[in-house]
Amino acid sequence: xxxxxxxxxxxxxxxxxxxxxxxxxxxxxxxxxxxxxxxxxxxxxxxxxxxxxxxxxxxxxxxxxxxxxxxxxxxxxxxxxxxxxxxxxxxxxxxxxxxxxxxxxxxxxxxxxxxxxxxxxxxxxxxxxxxxxxxxxxxxxxxxxxxxxxxxxxxxxxxxxxxxxxxxxxxxxxxxxxxxxxxxxxxxxxxxxxxxxxxxxxxxxxxxxxxxxxxxxxxxxxxxxxxxxxxxxxxxxxxxxxxxxxxxxxxxxxxxxxxxxxxxxxxxxxxxxxxxxxx
Amino acid sequence: xxxxxxxxxxxxxxxxxxxxxxxxxxxxxxxxxxxxxxxxxxxxxxxxxxxxxxxxxxxxxxxxxxxxxxxxxxxxxxxxxxxxxxxxxxxxxxxxxxxxxxxxxxxxxxxxxxxxxxxxxxxxxxxxxxxxxxxxxxxxxxxxxxxxxxxxxxxxxxxxxxxxxxxxxxxxxxxxxxxxxxxxxxxxxxxxxxxxxxxxxxxxxxxxxxxxxxxxxxxxxxxxxxxxxxxxxxxxxxxxxxxxxxxxxxxxxxxxxxxxxxxxxxxxxxxxxxxxxxxxxxxxxx
Numbered sequence: 001x002x003x004x005x006x007x008x009x010x011x012x013x014x015x016x017x018x019x020x021x022x023x024x025x026x027x028x029x030x031x032x033x034x035x036x037x038x039x040x041x042x043x044x045x046x047x048x049x050x051x052x053x054x055x056x057x058x059x060x061x062x063x064x065x066x067x068x069x070x071x072x073x074x075x076x077x078x079x080x081x082x083x084x085x086x087x088x089x090x091x092x093x094x095x096x097x098x099x100x101x102x103x104x105x106x107x108x109x110x111x112x113x114x115x116x117x118x119x120x121x122x123x124x125x126x127x128x129x130x131x132x133x134x135x136x137x138x139x140x141x142x143x144x145x146x147x148x149x150x151x152x153x154x155x156x157x158x159x160x161x162x163x164x165x166x167x168x169x170x171x172x173x174x175x176x177x178x179x180x181x182x183x184x185x186x187x188x189x190x191x192x193x194x195x196x197x198x199x200x201x202x203x204x205x206x207x208x209x210x211x212x213x214x215x216x217x218x219x220x221x222x223x224x225x226x227x228x229x230x231x232x233x234x235x236x237x238x239x240x241x242x243x244x245x246x247x248x249x250x251x252x253x254x255x256x257x258x259x260x261x262x263x264x265x266x267x268x269x270x271x272x273x274x275x276x277x278x279x
Numbered sequence: 280x281x282x283x284x285x286x287x288x289x290x291x292x293x294x295x296x297x298x299x300x301x302x303x304x305x306x307x308x309x310x311x312x313x314x315x316x317x318x319x320x321x322x323x324x325x326x327x328x329x330x331x332x333x334x335x336x337x338x339x340x341x342x343x344x345x346x347x348x349x350x351x352x353x354x355x356x357x358x359x360x361x362x363x364x365x366x367x368x369x370x371x372x373x374x375x376x377x378x379x380x381x382x383x384x385x386x387x388x389x390x391x392x393x394x395x396x397x398x399x400x401x402x403x404x405x406x407x408x409x410x411x412x413x414x415x416x417x418x419x420x421x422x423x424x425x426x427x428x429x430x431x432x433x434x435x436x437x438x439x440x441x442x443x444x445x446x447x448x449x450x451x452x453x454x455x456x457x458x459x460x461x462x463x464x465x466x467x468x469x470x471x472x473x474x475x476x477x478x479x480x481x482x483x484x485x486x487x488x489x490x491x492x493x494x495x496x497x498x499x500x501x502x503x504x505x506x507x508x509x510x511x512x513x514x515x516x517x518x519x520x521x522x523x524x525x526x527x528x529x530x531x532x533x534x535x536x537x538x539x540x541x542x543x544x545x546x547x548x549x550x551x552x553x554x555x556x557x558x559x560x561x562x563x564x565x
Contacts, residue, residue, distance in 0.1 A: 008319050010453035011290005015478070040454030041288050041485065043478035061360070081340065081380050081394075098460075098492075103360050103380030142488035145425060145457035173289035173453035174318035177422035180375050196537040198294070202319040208419040227537045249476050249507040 002167040003274060004186035004215065007193055008202030010173030013222035013238070014038075014192045016248060018170040019047045019133075020264075021190075023253045024271035025166050026132035033164025036137035037182035038172035039123060039150035045130075045137055049251030052126035052137055058153040059119040060102035060146060065092050069114035076106035076115065098143050123150040125157050131256050134164055147178040155185075166275070175205045180213065188274075189217040190235075195227035203231070220270070236270050238263055280564060281436075281447040283315075283463050285490070286472035287482030289453030292502040292526070293472050294321045295536060296553070297450040299543035301326075303557030305409040309444035312407075313435040315462040316452035317400060317415035317427040324539050328407035336415070336430055337396040339423030340379025344370050348391035355383035355392060375420060399423040402430055404438060411438050425457035432465065455486045463490055468564050469497035473518065475510040480517060497521070498563055500556060503528040524559050526552045 005018035018034070026032045036044040045052050063076070063085075070092050077085045077093050084099035085106065097120055107115045123140040138154035140147050158167070171182040183189060191206055193199040203219065210217045217233065224237035238244065241263060247254045255264045284297045294316075301312045314322035342363075349370055356364050363376035364383060374397075384392045400417040413435045415427045432449070439447050451462035463469060469490045473483050483499070490497050499521045504511060505528040515522065529549035532542045543553040 009290065009321075010319075011288065011474075038454075040456045040459070041478065041482035043288070043482065046477040046481065079381060079385060081378075101378055101380065103378060103382050104358070105380050105382040105385055108358060108382055108385040140456055142455055142485050143460070143492040145460050147454070147456035148422075174316075174424070174458075175419045176318050176417060176424040176458065177375070177420075178456065179318075180420045180422075184375075194533075196533065197324050197539045198319075198321045198536065201321065201324055205319055205419050212420050223533065226533045229537075245476075245506050248478075249510050251477060 002169060002186045004169045004171060004183045004189040005192060006171040006179060006183060006189060006206055007191050008173065008175055008206035009193065009199050012192045012194045012199055015043050015047050015170055016244065017190065017192045017220050017222070018168050019044055020253045020255045020267045021270055021274065022133045022168045023131045024255045024267045025275065027255070028271060030166055031164045032133045033158055033162040033167045034133050034135045035154050035158050035167060035169045036135065037151045037154055037169055039138040039140040039147045039178065040172055042137050042139050044135060044170055045128065046251055047248060048130045048133070048135065048253060050128045050130035050135060052128050054127045055124050057121045058123045058125060058150055060122045060149060061104055062097060062100050062102065062118045062120045063095060063106050064116040064118035066114045066116055067092055069112050071112050073111065075109045075111060079105045079109040081105065098145065101146060122146045125153050127157070127161065131253060134162060136162065148181045151178050151181040175209050180209060183210070183213055183215060186215050189215045190220055191217050192220045192222055193231065194223045195221055195229040195231065200231070235273065236266050280445060280468070281449065281466040282468045282470060282564060283449040283451055283466040284470045284472060285451035285459060285463065285486050287455055287486035288474060288479050291472045291474035291479055294450055295532065295542050296472055296500060296502065297448060298322060298325045298541040299553035300557055300560065301410060301448055302541050302543050303554055304446065304561070308446050309442060310410050310446040310448055311435050311439045311442070311444045312410055312412045313431050313447060313449045314412065314414040315428045315431055315449050315458065317417040317424050317431065317458065318452060320414045320416060322412055322450060323405060323414050325541055326405065326407040326412050328405045328412070330403045330405045332404040334402045336399050336402055336427055338426035338430060339397055339399045339421065340394050341374050341377045341397050342372050342383055342392050343395050344372065345391045345393065348389045350389060352388065354386045354388060358382040358386040378422065400427050402434060404434065411442065413438060425461040428458045428461035432461065455489050460489065463493055463495065466495055469495050470560065471497055471499045473499050473501045473514055473522070474503055475501060475507050475514050477510065480510070480514055498523040501525045523563065524552065524556045526556065
């Protein structure tokens with residue numbers, strides 16, 4: 001079973017919920033694999049207090065121009081949809097490397113076979129284990145825009161190396177392609193929100209994404225005590241509590257540090273729900 | 280002058296700081312506010328007003344198949360680097376994966392594929408009390424949020440030119456990827472919002488690495504000061520003199536935001552710090 005944890009708005013507590021849920025499920029004896037698919041800002045390892053190991057680079061194609069074969073015709077420049085290539089008159093095209101998305105249209109368009117396969121590193125994947133949870137994590141290289149490529153790499157690696165019966169997928173904030181990529185294939189999703197106008201607005205946006213993907217979702221309301229708003233599909237409420245901030249700052253999940261705390265008990269209930277009722 | 284506010288990590292208080300800066304700075308200067316978070320735009324919730332201009336944005340592309348011409352040779356499948364094409368009894372395009380690069384079109388021997396533009400989202404200009412707000416809405420789940428931001432930035436610059444506004448304030452989305460790069464590129468100054476938590480520090484550092492790549496000068500504002508003494512100390516050691524202002528953690532802020540009110544309009548100690556921050560920013564960039 002694969003469960004996505006998302007929410008739209010940033011900083012609502014997606015990672016904190018996902019980590020505590022994963023650890024709570026692991027405590028019931030099941031094997032849990034955690035996929036940190038927030039490639040822009042990976043933080044699950046920090047919330048777990050784990051050191052990431054096993055770094056593997058994620059590479060993407062970039063064109064290398066063969067100066068003896070290139071006839072400076074400019075075909076490659078004209079087919080590049082992302083405008084990663086430009087050409088001064090009569091010169092070999094120049095690549096704006098960070099913009100290139102590795103589509104290889106330039107290679108296909110070149111009539112003289114003058115473009116060789118180059119590569120660039122767009123980020124990395126890692127793996128580690130903590131609190132009985134196996135963690136796979138991705139990290140985009142700053143100044144690279146290909147977040148979704150890292151998401152794919154994390155999912156591929158977890159598929160190859162992971163042993164979990166329950167997979168928890170932590171997505172980035174927002175509702176664009178990399179969030180979609182992370183949620184693809186999930187059986188269920190949990191949307192984490194906060195009872196502010198922003199939180200609710202962004203929850204609506206992410207619900208639309210989930211509807212498109214045909215993934216049913218439940219809602220976890222974080223900092224529920226800052227407003228009296230009622231939110232549909234709520235399965236768990238986390239009151240505003242200093243202890244959550246302390247656990248977050250220390251890098252220990254509350255279910256490990258204070259398993260008897262009322263909030264931890266709620267997480268154990270959520271873990272139970274995920275495994276029996278499918279949330 | 281174009282100033283962008285970013286933080287890497289989400290929920291650190293970017294929109295909160297931007298809305299407060301906009302309210303304060305607009306008292307003394309003409310400005311245009313751009314909400315570059317087209318996935319989850321929030322500024323238009325804080326700033327009511329009339330949308331004076333709306334425009335559909337067709338900025339991303341995808342591929343359509345002419346099934347009468349296609350003979351299922353699968354050349355396109357081999358060319359696609361994004362796994363966006365599937366074949367059963369016919370070729371199917373997975374629009375959520377398609378980057379609109381046109382590689383498949385180039386290899387199709389029968390000319391059965393065509394690159395077409397598609398609706399990516401919308402762009403709006405809103406007349407608020409004090410300044411125009413440019414914001415966008417991505418169709419949920421679509422790719423192309425970077426391209427929408429690019430359009431928002433162009434529109435923001437144009438609006439600023441027409442109204443002779445000297446300042447363009449850009450509220451970047453969370454993350455450091457494509458839409459954030461589009462928010463940052465071409466700005467004159469960046470403000471990094473630091474949340475004193477391990478993830479807040481690490482991800483601001485990553486965001487600033489990207490800002491440095493574009494050679495843009497920046498300063499840092501520490502938000503929610505008081506939530507972790509230990510991490511605040513670490514942050515000071517890590518970012519040192521780049522930290523120009525501290526906003527104390529104040530219960531009033533989430534309560535005001537819960538109702539869609541810019542926190543600078545509050546009565547507490549955070550509101551006071553927002554007013555000081557506006558002065559500080561002016562002294563740094565002018």
